[in-house]
Amino acid sequence: MKATLMFKSGDVRVVEVPDPVIQHPTEALIRVTYACVCGSDLHPYHDLEDTPEGRRMGHEAIGVVEEVGDDVRTLSVGDTVIVPFAWSDGTCAFCQDGITTSCIHGGFFDGAPSATQAEKLIVPEADGTAVTIPAGTDESYMPSLLTLSDVYLTGYHAAIRGDVGPGKIVTVIGDGAVGLSAVLASKQLGAETIILMGRHTDRTDLGRDFGATHVVAERGDEGVAKVMDITGGEGSHVVLEAVGHMPAYDQAVGIVRPGGTISRVGVPQYEEAAVGMSSLFGKNATLTGGPATVRAYLEAAIPQVLHGTIDPGRVFDREMPLDQISDAYKLMDDREALKVLIRP
């Protein structure tokens, strides 16, 4: 079958690899019908060192079940399923807490032997991981359903962990697909003032459609001053940080209101950060967030898509066949595409 491999920064190729085979009774084999490129795929695209054997890419997928292991109970051959970016058994203590990304039998498709930018995919812990889409679902819903494997529910996770709700001023840092998803999720959760920090007009325009009431194009101290001005000098109750770089963290610390919350879903490209008296502690600010527990939210989100309550699939502004995925990486890296849908 064909699969996407990255061999070093900037070098993404679709190559022929052996068809994946079920090796454990809890696995399922799916034929991938929809995949996509994630903003986080651009991190190795920038800095992956020479990897002669290649690194399998992709962690978002919709597909059709082709085969199930002997212990799989909830999936049947022919089902169309959404596969979240992390697998989880659904039964361990942490899964029961809803922290599915910390499942004791869990893992991440990123860097795993079988990944989603390919024709076929092995799903470990298939019962706990894959969620079936109702039979007969119209194809037009598939882009939005695909966002439930990561990007929309990552924005939603930021908002949930940040306790977004009515009466809260929410600021979203980052106008990538996750940031825009965080705007849409905040709107769903009842936030009335949603400030989107981003400087790409085509993206912030979609952000306004999703519910942003203000857009701040400035960054750094200027951006902080602008948000403080909008909030009457008081700051933002909740800051959703959807970038992962240190300047975004510092911006979040600068604009969070005393007693407020910074919720991060941008994968931190740093380990240490300011948390002391002059940053978080002094103003009783809370820092939360982490890898999105997509699986815990997935079942409730499907009807929201199918009833038209949310249309997060609008983050896809291009569609390409798997063969052209290296162009998709380049377009996203050049910011000519927001997010590219891939059809294997």
Add this chain to the structure above:
Amino acid sequence: MKATLMFKSGDVRVVEVPDPVIQHPTEALIRVTYACVCGSDLHPYHDLEDTPEGRRMGHEAIGVVEEVGDDVRTLSVGDTVIVPFAWSDGTCAFCQDGITTSCIHGGFFDGAPSATQAEKLIVPEADGTAVTIPAGTDESYMPSLLTLSDVYLTGYHAAIRGDVGPGKIVTVIGDGAVGLSAVLASKQLGAETIILMGRHTDRTDLGRDFGATHVVAERGDEGVAKVMDITGGEGSHVVLEAVGHMPAYDQAVGIVRPGGTISRVGVPQYEEAAVGMSSLFGKNATLTGGPATVRAYLEAAIPQVLHGTIDPGRVFDREMPLDQISDAYKLMDDREALKVLIRP
């Protein structure tokens, strides 16, 4: 009048200073009847540089109102009041949020021109700050009522911000008076498993009286292993960090359960700390806490003391007159006293 001044590390003296005078119509003058030495007073006791003019010390007090400014409405001469360690107007946006330590007209008695280890005290924003104790309250309640100016409600703040409640495993790091208060507060809030990390048996014995179900004397990796063992390898839902030094932070990160919360009230003696993928972010851990918003909890706590529901005054194991306060600092620094009550 007599006041406590620190002139450099280790040099605390009671000296004669001019009587304080009301300078703003929102102030009140109180005669201090109860004060005490705080664990945080030991930070300058360790590292204050030469300060020839002296630094006024103390931020916890009960006293009798001797005079009020023209704008003070809620206090009368003769009232006995509790004065929290920070003053606040009670009306600004942040006070209304309950984040009284971020009051826009607020401040901290620590380092202020008028401080509490003295015969008299000026209380700024007196209406918002001081809380009256019912007339005729028996003197025997005063030590517990004094803890509502800081130490007990600082432990309570840790527990509230950490969302302690029934069904939660809580670990308290630190067996100082704040840590023991955090144990008592966690018990009040319904926690069933309370692990106290501390190695001074006389203190941890009081911690057991306050509600600790387990005591872990080990520190560092060994301490982490012990807590993980007690929690069946899953970690602690809530970690209350009542120390403020980096090893305590690292310990907290080591024992917090995925999706759990670290709540800090030990004043951080560091600005940067690990918050990235391998510490907080990876396991969706939340970091919260800050200067305790004592004033927001004070009115509700007074009846708890007067009804005998809580007896946080048990953290005082010595009582001394103001003249001997330098001995009180030394006893606490040598860990021969847990917390010393001062009678000016």
